[in-house]
């Protein structure tokens with residue numbers, strides 16, 4: 227056996243030979259290095275039998291399995307020379323120290339998210355790995371909604387290298403709101419001002435998926451798996467994410483990183499909230515019910531196209547680890563900002579206006595891939611390009627809408643329909659017909675008394691009431707909203723979805739799997 231350090235593809239790696247085979251482990255993917263106590267049985271095997279007192283150390287590292295799943299594997303190195311063995315342990319530990327791996331984490335567990343498994347998932351699958359990697363944790367089991375968010379305004383945040391949430395997208399949203407809100411409060415920034423230059427949040431957030439949709443985890447890691455996510459936290463990965471701020475006039479409503487959905491996804495969410503006791507199944511139940519109700523909504527959407535990015539929602543390539551489009555878009559935006567400031571960007575660029583009847587209006591900052599839809603609502607959306615994909619699904623027949631939905635689950639193009647339009651935008655606004663009418667002082671008593679249904683065509687499914695916005699799984703109080711995308715505004719312990727290139731497959735499967 228032979229152990230060596232080298233330099234390959236811009237990263238340090240640990241190389242070792244075992245049974246005449248060559249193995250590489252990037253040092254950035256080493257979880258821990260420990261001196262190994264050899265027991266009697268181990269000492270009595272093979273050539274070690276002949277040695278007076280063998281020494282050994284074990285390297286725990288990330289083993290990549292299929293479908294972006296990561297597991298912790300280990301390899302033990304034996305050696306006759308105690309001094310040499312200690313030198314290796316020391317050298318590897320020093321290398322680990324040089325990386326930006328977290329040492330102290332603040333963990334929030336939602337015991338009621340998803341299938342109510344958050345606490346046991348953390349205790350059984352995650353805590354042992356954190357302890358192996360010598361990460362200390364302060365753990366808070368939440369007692370009510372907003373517990374984590376409120377707590378983040380009080381804790382000594384500088385003590386931590388990251389905040390971890392165990393739960394679903396709603397729990398992530400809470401933690402993100404706590405962190406962003408805390409940053410703005412500490413810097414005296416008023417979040418109600420839609421044009422305020424917000425202060426970026428550099429503390430990384432880790433997501434241990436234990437929710438119902440887990441779309442943010444799935445879209446940033448490629449799988450919804452607690453062990454994989456724990457390992458991304460341990461190795462100290464960093465993935466920036468775009469965040470949209472949502473305002474109603476001069477009132478701050480929410481931030482969003484995944485879906486802002488009006489119509490179909492808003493109605494599903496509103497109905498499903500009453501069925502929380504059903505767990506993740508509530509979305510299937512409310513999904514079917516909402517599909518059958520087939521409501522559409524009238525309104526006006528105005529948006530500013532994202533001209534700073536070279537990507538398009540209809541690209542065949544998706545956002546992957548180290549994405550070139552995200553890097554270029556961020557550079558372009560900071561260049562624009564340096565040259566002209568935010569004022570130019572906001573005021574001078576064109577607005578496109580579209581009026582219509584919509585079954586769904588979806589604005590996504592990322593693909594929104596999740597186990598229900600592995601390629602997501604917009605497969606080519608980028609995690610960190612400073613833009614959102616705005617998908618407008620106009621009024622169509624139930625059958626056509628079903629065809630559209632089915633394409634979220636297969637390889638066909640979900641934008642290739644005459645009733646679906648998609649735009650890459652950096653900001654947008656929406657007002658429903660109802661609020662437009664109210665604003666223009668239409669006092670139709672009949673409309674008020676009979677509420678939501680179209681008086682002229684009671685059976686036509688035309689719903690002149692407003693739908694609700696679904697903002698990362700939470701409802702918004704207002705239907706009229708103004709949205710602005712903030713490029714790379716928060717950071718996750720993730721690295722985006724890794725490319726399954728031939729090289730990589732060969733490297734991870736033949737080099738390591740066969741050997742260990």
Ligand SMILES: Nc1ncnc2c1ncn2[C@@H]1O[C@H](COP(=O)(O)OP(=O)(O)OP(=O)(O)O)[C@@H](O)[C@H]1O
Pocket residue numbers: 335336337338339340341367368369370371372373392393394395396397398400436437438439440441699
């Ligand atoms: N102890 C608690 N009791 C009740 N609600 C809580 C508690 N802790 C957190 N919450 C709230 O529960 C909501 C939903 O949680 P979470 O996102 O973890 O699960 P989910 O809704 O099942 O999953 P997903 O968001 O992925 O669909 C969050 O918005 C959060 O504010």
Ligand SMILES: CCCCCCCCCCCCC/C=C/[C@@H](O)[C@H](CO)NC(=O)CCCCC
Pocket residue numbers: 394395396438439440441484485491494495509510513594596598599603631632634635696697698699700
């Ligand atoms: C005939 C088969 C048709 C199947 C169609 C399946 C389409 C599924 C698309 C799923 C898109 C999820 C977008 C993510 C939204 C999350 O921010 C949010 C909070 O977790 N979840 C939902 O709103 C929950 C949304 C649940 C939708 C079912």
Ligand SMILES: [Ca+2]
Pocket residue numbers: 468590591592607608609610611612613614
């Ligand atoms: Ca984006």
